[in-house]
Every structure is written in C-alpha cells, then in structure tokens.
Amino acid sequence: MALSRVPGAVLRYACDLDSARAADVAKLAPGCQPITDQAAVFADPGVQAVFVSTLNSALTPIALAVVQAGKHVLVEKPGAISSAELRALRAAAEKTGARVRISYNHRFHPAILKAHELFASGALGPLMFIRGRYGHGGRKGYDREWRSDPRLSGGGELIDQGVHLIDLAGWFMGDFPTVEGHAATYFWDMKVDDNAFLSLRTAQGQTAWLQVSCTEWKNLFSFEIYGRDAKLAIDGLGGSYGVERLTYYRMLPQMGPPETTVWDYPGGDDSWALETQAFIDDVRLDREPANGLAGAIRNLEIVETIYRKSGYL
Secondary structure (H helix, E strand, O other): HHHOOOOOOOOOOOEEOOOOHHHHHHHOOOOOEOOOOHOOOHHOOOOOOEEEEEOOOHHHHHHHHHHHHHOOOEOOOOOOOHHHHHHHHHHHHHHHOOOEEEEOOOOOOOHHHHHHHHHOOOOOOOOEEEEEEEEEEOOOOOHOOOOHOOOHHHHHHHHHEEEHHHHHHHHHHEEEEOOEEEEEEEOOOOOOOOEEEEEEEOOOEEEEEEEEEEEOOOEEEEEEEOOEEEEEEEEEOOOHHOOOOOOOOEEEOOOOEEEEEEEEEOOOOOOOHHHHHHHHHHHHHHOOOOOHHHHHHHHHHHHHHHHHHOOOO
16 A cells, blocks of 8 residues: 555545445554544544545545545545536635645656656757557456446546546646547447547647557557657556556767667556655645646546547537
8 A cells, every 4th residue: 555655654544335345455554444434534633634546426526525624635536527526626625725636646657757857857859749548458347347337437548547648748748728639439338438539739839649548459558758859758557568668769960760778667666655655745845736636627628628529528
C-alpha cells in the first residue's frame, strides 16, 4: 500500500460497504480499523485527509462529503463522471479550504518524470507535436463489468485510460482550445466506447495526437514528444505493458542518425507512493496541488467534447 511507504503517514481507517474487503485492506497497515460507515470516518477529528478510490459515479459524491467535513482528499482519476461534478467539488473546496488532488499517477512514473525534466531543461527545443497510444485487450466478460455501464463509469476507454494521455499531453503542452476527434464502439457489446482518436491543438498550433483502445490485443503504452531539436519516446509502464523505457533522440547539426540515450526502469511501480507523498506535502505546505481540480476539469471537458461529437452524450 502506497501510504505505508510514506514517512509519518498513518492509515487510520479502511472504509468499504463490503466489510470483508475493508478488513482485507486494513490488514495492510498496522493499527488500521476496518469500517463500513463513511460518515464516522469523516466525523473523526483525528482524520486529516481521505483517499477515495471507487466507481467513477461515486468519486465526487464521496469527495464532496469529505471536503464538506473539512478534510483534504486525494481522488482517483477521473474524479467524476462529468466536469460539472468537479466544478461543484471545486466550489465546495474553496469554501472549506480543503486541498483536492486528482490521482493522475502516470505523471510519477520514472520515465515520464525524466522526460519532463529534459523537456523543462529546454533539451527538445520548441515543441512541435505529441503522439500517444495507450491500450489493453480487456478480458472475458469485460463488456459486462461496471466500466461498460455509462451510469457507473461515465464512458468507456476514453474516460478510463484516455484521460491519462490527455493529462500528460496537457502537462507538456498546456491548454488545448481546439479539440477534434471521435470515439467508437468497434468490438465490445456495450453502450460505451472501446476506442477513441483525438487531435488536440494549442493556441500556437502544436498538436497532441492520441489514441486509446481496449481492443489493443497486446497491452501498449507509447508516448512520444517531438521538439525541433530532439525527440523523447516513452514505452511501457512495467508489468504487462513491458519494461518502462525512455529514449532521448538528439538531432545533430548535420542531421542524419540522432545521438541516442536510453534509460530503462525495470523496478516496481513507485508512482502511487510518490503521488501520495506529493499529496501529503500539499496538505502540510498548504499548497495548491499540481494535479488539482482545474486540470481535471479540463481533461473531462475534452472527453465530453469528443463524446458529444460521437453521439455518446
């Protein structure tokens, strides 16, 4: 559990409507109490912050109760099933002073952190475009799980894995006033999308071309960042997505084959622990989270634009 690896943090409760699941989680942290009543958790003055990880449709209602109780909250992405829900959560947080971070943990993967460090150093020169692909192949019965029900999920592959690519593209490029593309259901028997194709453009004309799919029969993560002077390619996320790797291609004055540097990250996934530490630092330093509500709202506004264009809304 990520929290157990953060110095000074104590997990007081594990709350789930299913008492057996709450008990299983509580076993992961010494002194943690399993509980089924979330109101009791929020009423405890010893609780400073709450992590919310559940069905998309329940994320904002629970987070809203947390914020209204004056607690800080880390909410699993996408944070809501609509941007309107997140705007209501932001208004409540502004009243109580609660810090709200939306859990886009991919920003904390080592290859992505290193890529952003190189980008921020100016090593790529002016950005031109980003190309991202992300997908998995589902599993037997995938189209009967909660993610296939728009009332519970808010959508399909775009609101599931797609928001990660949208978030990363925005981290490197900023806002996208021009949103084009479409979503489709090609394979799975469900009322939500199983593929989405996006072309996002900044005011300066830089483009992020993104595709997400749950008909990607071999799990895939690929995120490429192109500047005038160099290119960064991130492949894999560990596990079934393959070893996480960053490749830096630096163009030479004479052009031709670039100078190439490769970083491999074969270790385990520390992104959750790093994000948890960042959230705790948000609370302790009373700072606005970098993965805050403004960015999460923009991410869902892009999703909603594509769903409206494609007839899902």
